[in-house]
Amino acid sequence: MTAQILDGKATAAAIKSELATRVAELKSRGVTPGLGTLLVGDDVGSQKYVAGKHRDCAQVGIASIQRELPATATQEKIEAVVRELNEDPACTGYIVQLPLPKGIDTGRVLELIDPAKDADGLAPMSLGKLVLNQEAALPCTPNGILALLRRHGVETKGAHLTVVGRGMTVGRSIGLLFTRREVNATVTLCHTGTRDLSAQLRQADIIVAAAGAPHIVRPEDVKPGAAVLDVGVSRDESGKIVGDVHPGVAEVAGWVAPNPGGVGPMTRALLLQNVVEAAERQAGVRDTADHAG
Template identity: 60%
Template sequence: MSAIRLDGLATAKTIKAELAAKVVELKQRGIEPGLGTLLVGDDPGSHSYVSGKHRDCAEVGVHSIRIDLPNNASAADVRAAIRDLNEAKDVTGYIIQLPLPFGIDTNAMLELIDPAKDADGLHPVNLGRLVLGVGGELNSPLPCTPAGIVELLNRYEVPTRGAEVAVIGRGVTVGRPLGLLMTRKGIDSTVTLLHSASRDLEHAVKRADIVVAALGVAHFVQPEWIKPGAAVLDVGITRVEGQDGKAKLVGDVHPDVASVAAYISPNPGGVGPMTRAMLVKNVVDTAARA
């Protein structure tokens, strides 16, 4: 058996085409969605990721503004930039690219974001709405990666009602909010949230109909752990040295899992593009709500 590929690149392209049509309709009503990004420092990966977000916006007709601060920017500088983005009339949603430089309190900065403009869906107010079951298109932004995972499952008609889901990783950007999202009415899964201290992790994964790996350990999930016919989504990513001595990016899931699973979302090329598409969706939906 060879698993059906949950193609995040192709699905994200479809979503962006749908968003482009929605942006046209909003502009006809005098509503202009706009993305803002705040990047502090010179991390190459962060610069590449932010540039990709601006390209995504250009593709769907969303204008964007970018604030880049040097690596030696102070907390006061960052607070001032956040205040400018909160007040900017042409920004309907924005993100603070993480990580921030050492010495700047990340949580303190994230809490300064206007919850209505929180394009990442990670402000405490919006996470609280997710806990209450009221986050989403009509209310407040959802965290991008969990929303992208659910959207990918829906687009490929992977059954979620009553499904057992094993989420490996308890981070605030993926694991914790995904557990809340997958148990919502309409999705109706049963979620086990696993982490480094979980006992008999392998046994819990073997029970699962859907496995989401977001641990950040290369090839952690082995094929013998997977129930035949399960859906496996790889979210974690690690830079390793290849046989040719060159660095390459690999996911948390061993490639041979594809011979056991019915569906697989590989990494790179799976959930990552969906995360970016959901970011643009949050910006557009926020503009529509406003």
């Protein structure tokens, strides 16, 4: 058996074309959504990610506001730029590219982001609203994973999701999304303190591997027919991406999200969706009622 592909590239393209229609609608009402990015330092990987986000924006008609600071920037300088983005009416949503340089208090920076402009869904107010089931930007990677499953007809209701990794961008928040009533999965969160990872993986209908540990999910850990999504980004000696999922898993699983080409493009598409939805809220064309679960 060879798994079917959860094609993140094609699915992200479909979402982007739908967003382009919504952006055109907003523009006809005189509102142009604008994504701001703040990149601190000269990490080549981060520069590439940020460039990709602005390329996506151009494709759907979202304006770009690019701010960059040197790796030596102080906490005060970074916070000053965040305040500028909060004030800038052209910037309807923005992200602070992570990780920030050593010595910077990331939590304090994220706290300053105007909740109405948080495009990542990673600022404290957005994460709090996720807990409370109130409308707010959703974290892009978990929301991208959900969209990828839904658009391929993978059932989440009653499914057992096992997540590997408790990082801020995926593991910590994905369970809050997948246990919402309209998603209705049962969620297990595994981390380095988990005693028997294989046992936790073998019961899963859906596996999300976001540990940053090369090939930590092996074929013998996967229930036949399960959906396996690889979020891991490690690099081998030659700089090639190595995921958290062993390639042999494709022989056992029912669905696999390739890496690259799976969750990464979805993360970017759902970032754009957050920017569009924030602009819609700011323009008063989107209801802000509680989404009681």
